[in-house]
Amino acid sequence: xxxxxxxxxxxxxxxGRTEAVAGVxxxxxxxxxxxxxxxxxxxxxxxxxxxxxxxxPTGGTxxxxxxxxxxxxxxxxxxxxVFQDYALFPHMTLEQNVAYSLKIRGVPRARRxxxxxxxxxxxxxxxFGARRPSQLSGGQRQRVALARALVGRPKVLLLDExxxxxxxxxxxxxxxxLKAIQREVGITFVFVTHDQEEALTMSDRIAVFNQxxxxxxxxPADIYERPAxxxxxxxVGTSNLLTGEAAERVVGRAGxxxxxxxxxxxxxxSGNTGDPDCSTATGTVAEVVYLGxxxxxxxxLDAGGRLTALQQNLETSSEDVAAYRGSRVRLQWHHRHxxxxxxxxPDAPPEAAPxxxxxxxxx
Ligand SMILES: Nc1ncnc2c1ncn2[C@@H]1O[C@H](COP(=O)(O)OP(=O)(O)OP(=O)(O)O)[C@@H](O)[C@H]1O
Numbered sequence: 290x291x292x293x294x295x296x297x298x299x300x301x302x303x304x305g306r307t308e309a310v311a312g313v314x315x316x317x318x319x320x321x322x323x324x325x326x327x328x329x330x331x332x333x334x335x336x337x338x339x340x341x342x343x344x345x346p347t348g349g350t351x352x353x354x355x356x357x358x359x360x361x362x363x364x365x366x367x368x369x370x371v372f373q374d375y376a377l378f379p380h381m382t383l384e385q386n387v388a389y390s391l392k393i394r395g396v397p398r399a400r401r402x403x404x405x406x407x408x409x410x411x412x413x414x415x416x417f418g419a420r421r422p423s424q425l426s427g428g429q430r431q432r433v434a435l436a437r438a439l440v441g442r443p444k445v446l447l448l449d450e451x452x453x454x455x456x457x458x459x460x461x462x463x464x465x466x467l468k469a470i471q472r473e474v475g476i477t478f479v480f481v482t483h484d485q486e487e488a489l490t491m492s493d494r495i496a497v498f499n500q501x502x503x504x505x506x507x508x509p510a511d512i513y514e515r516p517a518x519x520x521x522x523x524x525v526g527t528s529n530l531l532t533g534e535a536a537e538r539v540v541g542r543a544g545x546x547x548x549x550x551x552x553x554x555x556x557x558x559s560g561n562t563g564d565p566d567c568s569t570a571t572g573t574v575a576e577v578v579y580l581g582x583x584x585x586x587x588x589x590l591d592a593g594g595r596l597t598a599l600q601q602n603l604e605t606s607s608e609d610v611a612a613y614r615g616s617r618v619r620l621q622w623h624h625r626h627x628x629x630x631x632x633x634x635p636d637a638p639p640e641a642a643p644x645x646x647x648x649x650x651x652x
Pocket of ligand 1: 328336
């Protein structure tokens, strides 16, 4: 099919009794930055390895640019994989590192050097060609690994947590760079990560994985603002669920509702009922955490349950913050920030236990 880089249909993989991938259907368009997001062990890497051809599916099909490649060897597929623990040859210059795969393929010297220089320029390492890997920072080395992948001009680049080894600052910088590079080169990127912030920052679309299945596919805004299942609501951001009596009293309807922490305003309880356009809930501050630029409140609601609220520290200082602990507050947010979280369908897999999840950088 024209415009389609990857199509997975009914893709499955079992390792003995472990069903790592339990039926995945997915279409990724040409030039898309597509992320597979999910907790550890949810099957993302296995899907990536099947697309690359390193792992044979137990069932289902894989198409690349409209051709069935399910049974083809990795080298017969027009894809390239960048791993987290990329290895550069220490004794070679960057130019030689990047040109190496072209050399293996018998590309003449002048051409491969020209292409290597071009690839280095595309990752903003112009003029670095004569250096050796030991003379680079971690982020620069990661970019060389990327240049090495781009030099063969694959249709699709598969990236398995490529920023995982970098420290937080560098990682955030590389997220922005990587997205810009992808936009410029126009290659389809399929990016595996367990970090929701990373997926939200870079992706055109995201598939959220849980226990070998996809729970939701959508744009970052879809996933964050309109999570399709309680699992997605909880994994991407802080879920803040209102259920049962709390939903009826606060939202005014039965069901499960969620509101994002940054939408909630915390007001010292003055007794009045507040704005008619807003949902309001009174409660007691159980915990308050000063985060520098913002403050996080954990509030036990009178209607039952607990909500997290995140407030910018526009006027608040750390001394003010401490005084909130144990005090009565009113939480309020505009009605439009209440979103209904569909109940889990009966055949859906159970939610992963919190212990299965890696810590997220949500606040
Ligand atoms: N070669 C293998 N042999 C046996 N089991 C495997 C193998 N590879 C993966 N698994 C299992 O399959 C499941 C999915 O693993 P996978 O690596 O795809 O998850 P993931 O979502 O990429 O996790 P992570 O973020 O930790 O890499 C896990 O239960 C894992 O233990």
